[in-house]
Amino acid sequence: MTNNRLTTSWGAPVGDNQNSITAGNRGPTLLQDVHLLEKLAHFNRERVPERVVHAKGAGAHGFFEVTNDVTKYTKANLFSEVGKRTPLFIRFSTVAGENGSADTVRDPRGFAVKFYTEEGNYDIVGNNTPVFFIRDAIKFPDFIHTQKRDPQTHLKNPNAVWDFWSLSPESLHQVTILMSDRGIPATLRHMHGFGSHTFKWTNAEGDGVWIKYHFKTEQGVKNISPEVAAQIAGENPDYHTEDLFNAIEKGDFPAWKLYVQIMPLEDANTYKWDPFDVTKVWSQKDYPLIEVGRMVLDRNPENYFAEVEQATFSPGTLVPGIDVSPDKMLQGRLFAYHDAHRYRVGANHQALPINRAKNEVKNYQRDGQMRFDDNGGKSVYYEPNSLGGPTETPENKQAAYPVSGVAESVAYDHNDHYTQAGDLYRLMTEEQRAHLVSNIVAAMKPVERDDIKLRQIGHFYKADPEYGTRIAEGLGLAVPAEVK
Structure with a gap:
């Protein structure tokens, strides 16, 4: 017979989960009811702080399968051979709304993919648009403030939104996309995804290229009108979340083809647009799409909090063969995303099951709140050491790229935002x-x-x-x- 006894958080069996311990029938309640105290104390702490942005989200498990040989461009194990499958987890989200906001608002959609590769986790943290509103991370807190609530009225403030955009002409491209029919996807399954930023791929010989990621939905792009979106928001604010869950549950597995645009390193100095400006796209006539593989979502989370809410993504979660670019917005995100997770989930967020790498993690990071593994055991806890602890592998250093100039606050050279x-x-x-x-x-x-x-x-x-x-x-x- 299966043991299905209710226990306390420390594993002791619970004798009564319906009635608290009181002094007589009418009480008062006794402090000795440690099960009651534990339940109430835990309940008070069940919510971690919601994400500052991308608070409302849905997620799913799946796999990525390589369909085209790209090893001449990157040594990343993820793309090492045609037919290779890698498990993944994806989180879709709106940007500005709170956790209880409606799914069908006019807003970009976050499109964050975590690949559990044999050389560690790799995150592509993008949106359903190929560009963004700003191109320097120093403007990001101000931009997000305009999308949130007014400090006096606690209402959304169109004055702040348009004042900021009108004073930031680099936002015009993304504003045009956002206000177009593409601004409200019909479902999370019927939209493309983009890495948005420029990244660098490096092959086994050390040769590099600049790349951009494009996930093309196999379901086709579908959008809804503002009128339909408003109606759904009132009737079923969790419409996109429900649609994704139900589609996967009934076996209608959504899929995307992954493509990359590839730019030779030397073209960055001569291309008509700054290739590191995230408010601009590369013409597909100049740099056509090259197929890489196929992403399929085939399994729903078992527990929303453990998997979707505690999932943490960062464009700084990299693997050998994939490096960053001088994109100023990306450079800021490399710090901000990991830091947000350390604040929101904790210093050991990478050790949580949904975030933990499938390969063995070996480093000298110890302690911190909620350390729930063996904390490195009795192994050596510093480096360098002469005790056989894990050591660096120079062949896995990030690829170099030349830099020059004077250390100062400077804008991008290209200012054609129109x-x-x-x-x-x-x-x-x-x-x-x-x-x-x-x-x-x-x-x-x-x-x-x-x-x-x-x-x-x-x-x-x-x-x-x-x-x-x-x-x-x-x-x-x-x-x-x-x-x-």
């Missing part, structure tokens, strides 16, 4: 343009100050005169004379 946004507008059908303009006008109408509206209209006009004019007309304003 061409790519304008190109995107001109690629749209008339119906798509009408939706874009309608969405932007609706989002900007609550802005109280006309100077903010006019400044943003100027950006739209510089991207494409028709684009700016239609939004100005929708807001009952004229395009500023100085931008014509």
Whole structure:
């Protein structure tokens, strides 16, 4: 017979889980009821701080299978041979909303994948858009403040949103994507994913290339209108979470093809766009997509908190053969993401089952809150040592790239924030343009100050005169004379 006894957290059997220990029938409750005290104390601590961004999310397990030989570009074990399968975990999320917010809001979607490779974990922490609003991490806290709640009213503040965007013209490309039909995916299964940043692949000979990741959904891209999104938000705010779970549960496993764009290292100095500027894309005519493999999601989490909420991702979770680039936004994320997890989950978050590498972890990091393994046992706890402890492997150093210049606060050299946004507008059908303009006008109408509206209209006009004019007309304003 299976032992199914209820126990305390320290393993002792519980005799009564329905009635607390009291002094007589009417109490008061006695302090000696240690089971009651433990239950209440644990309940008070059941919630870890929610993520500052990407708080609302859904996740699933799956695998990645290599379908094309890319070993001439990278020595990463993950991509070492065609047919190789690697287990993975993915977390999808909205960006700005709280944990209880609706799934169908107009917002970028986080697209974070953890590959459990034989050489350690590798995270691709991206979005469902190929670009971002800003390109320097020093602006990130300010940007996110505009997406959160006003400190006085505790309401979302369109004045702050558009004031920041209008003063940050590099955001125009991402704003155009966000306000387009692509701004509200129909489901998490029906959207693409992107690494967004530029990364570096290095092969076994030490030769490198710059790359960008593209996950293309096999389900096809589907979006929903603002009206349908608002209706679903009211009727089922967890619609995307439920859809993903149910699809996997019934065996309709969602899948994505992974492609990369590859740029020779020397092209970074001559390409028409700064390849490390995350507000820009590389033309696929210049650097076509190369197939790498296929990602399939085939298993739901058994416990949401243990797997989805405690999952931690960082673009700094790297493996040999995959390195970073001088992208200023990426450079800031390398610190901020790991630091967020140390604060939110704890110093030993990497040791949790959902985050722990499948291969053996050997290092000299010890102690800290919630250390639940053997803490290194009695092995040597410092390095260098002469006691046979783990040592570095120089062949796995990150690849080098040249740097030069004076240490100072400098901006990117390229400041054309309008061409790519304008190109995107001109690629749209008339119906798509009408939706874009309608969405932007609706989002900007609550802005109280006309100077903010006019400044943003100027950006739209510089991207494409028709684009700016239609939004100005929708807001009952004229395009500023100085931008014509």
